[in-house]
Amino acid sequence: MSTTAESIREIVREQLCLSPGEASDYESLKEKYQMDSLDMAEIILAVEDIGVELPLTYEFDTIRQLIEAVEAVV
Numbered sequence: 001m002s003t004t005a006e007s008i009r010e011i012v013r014e015q016l017c018l019s020p021g022e023a024s025d026y027e028s029l030k031e032k033y034q035m036d037s038l039d040m041a042e043i044i045l046a047v048e049d050i051g052v053e054l055p056l057t058y059e060f061d062t063i064r065q066l067i068e069a070v071e072a073v074v
Helices: 004-016 029-033 037-048 063-073
Strands: none
Touching: 004 029, 004 037, 004 063, 037 063
16 A cells, blocks of 8 residues: 555646656756646645545645645645
8 A cells, every 4th residue: 555645646746747766855846847727736636546635725845745735635
């Protein structure tokens, strides 16, 4: 069974078409991988599929920020 953090990493990788291990938890997704607001919204919608609701307007720049937001809600 995967952890919440692993699920979040997989969601981000899938949305941004990244290979496993390609993005660290602390890299800027906006700068290095050109994540835009549409990508962010789609990632947040995918997070809802694992049972966590975040505001669609929530903004993050790193995987770690997203993991911390999800863990705060769980």
